[in-house]
Amino acid sequence: LRRYEIRIDEKPRIRKSKLTVKQTKKHITVENKWMIAKFLHASGGLASLIDKATGRELLRGSIGPVVMKDNLDAWGTESEANFNEPLGNFTPLSQEDVGDWVGTEKAQRPALNVLFQGPVSVTIQSLAGWKRSRAMQHFTVYADSQYIDVFLRVHWQERRQLLKWVLPFRLQDAEAVCEVPFAAIKRSTDGVEHVGGRWVRLEENNRNKF
Numbered sequence: 020l021r022r023y024e025i026r027i028d029e030k031p032r033i034r035k036s037k038l039t040v041k042q043t044k045k046h047i048t049v050e051n052k053w054m055i056a057k058f059l060h061a062s063g064g065l066a067s068l069i070d071k072a073t074g075r076e077l078l079r080g081s082i083g084p085v086v087m088k089d090n091l092d093a094w095g096t097e098s099e100a101n102f103n104e105p106l107g108n109f110t111p112l113s114q115e116d117v118g119d120w121v122g123t124e125k126a127q128r129p130a131l132n133v134l135f136q137g138p139v140s141v142t143i144q145s146l147a148g149w150k151r152s153r154a155m156q157h158f159t160v161y162a163d164s165q166y167i168d169v170f171l172r173v174h175w176q177e178r179r180q181l182l183k184w185v186l187p188f189r190l191q192d193a194e195a196v197c198e199v200p201f202a203a204i205k206r207s208t209d210g211v212e213h214v215g216g217r218w219v220r221l222e223e224n225n226r227n228k229f
Contacts, residue, residue, distance in 0.1 A: 037162040038141050040133060047131060049141050049160045056160055056167065060131050063111035063145045065158055065167075080187035083147065084109045084154045084173065089181035101211050102181045109147035109154050117146050120153055138162065151176035188221060196220045 041048045046066075047058045057067035062081035069076055088104040111130035112120065118127055134144035134157065145156040157170040171184060195206040198216030206213040208221075 038136075038138070038160065040136055040141055042133070047133065047143060049143065051160060051162055051164075053165045054160075054167075056158070058131055058143050058145070058158070060111065060129065063109070063131050063147045064156065065143075068167075075189075077189055078187055079189040080185075082169075082186055083145070083156065083184070084149075084171075085183050085185045086149055086177065087181045087183050089179055102183065103210055106180060107149055109149045109152075112146045112148050112153070116148065120146065149177075152182075190221060190223055192224050193221050194223075196222060 037051050039050045045060060049056045053071055055069040055071060056065060058064065059066040059081065062083065064081040064083035066078065066081040067076060068078045085108050086106045087102040088106055089102060114127035114129060117130055130146045132144050133141065135142040140159050140161045143158045147154050153174040155172045159168040173182060175182060193208050195208050196203050197206050198218050206215065
C-alpha cells in the first residue's frame with residue numbers, strides 16, 4: 020500500500036489554448052502552432068493541410084474512403100494487382116441519415132461537426148455513406164503536437180468491391196517505407212498493391228517525412 024500526498028500551494032495557471040476553431044457554412048478550420056487544417060462540408064473530410072512554417076499545401080484533395088472495382092480472385096494469385104478503377108466516393112450523409120445512424124432520429128445534426136473541443140485537442144467528426152455502407156472518421160488535432168490522429172470505422176455492406184482510404188498528399192518523388200516483420204522496407208509508389216505491416220511512412224527526396 021502506497022500513500023501519496025498532494026499539496027496545492029498556488030492556484031493552477033490557466034494556459035491559453037493554442038488551438039483555434041472557426042466554423043462557416045462551407046468549412047471548419049482548426050489551427051495550432053504548426054498547421055492549418057480545413058474540413059469541407061461538401062466533401063466531408065480533411066481537404067486542406069497547410070504547414071505554417073513553409074506555407075506549403077500538403078494535400079491535393081480530400082482525405083476519405085473511395086470505392087474501387089474488385090474483380091480478382093479471393094486467393095490473391097494475381098501478380099502486380101492494382102485496384103485503381105474508382106466506382107464512387109463516400110459522400111456526407113444527410114442530417115436525417117446521420118440521426119438514423121447514431122440513434123438520435125429526432126435530433127438532426129450535420130455530417131461534419133465538432134465532436135469535442137478543449138484546450139488540449141479538437142476532434143472533428145465526419146459521417147459519410149455510399150449505397151448501403153457507412154464510414155465514420157474522427158480527426159484529432161492537438162495543441163502541442165505536429166501530427167493528426169485519425170480514427171476510421173467502416174460499416175461495409177458491398178460485394179465484389181474494394182474500399183480504399185485515400186490520402187492525397189502533394190508530394191514529389193515520394194518513397195514509401197513500410198513495416199515488415201522485425202524490420203522496415205522501402206516500397207514503390209507506383210499504384211500497385213504492396214504488402215506492409217502496421218505503419219507506412221512517406222518520404223520525399225529532401226527528407227520530408229509524413
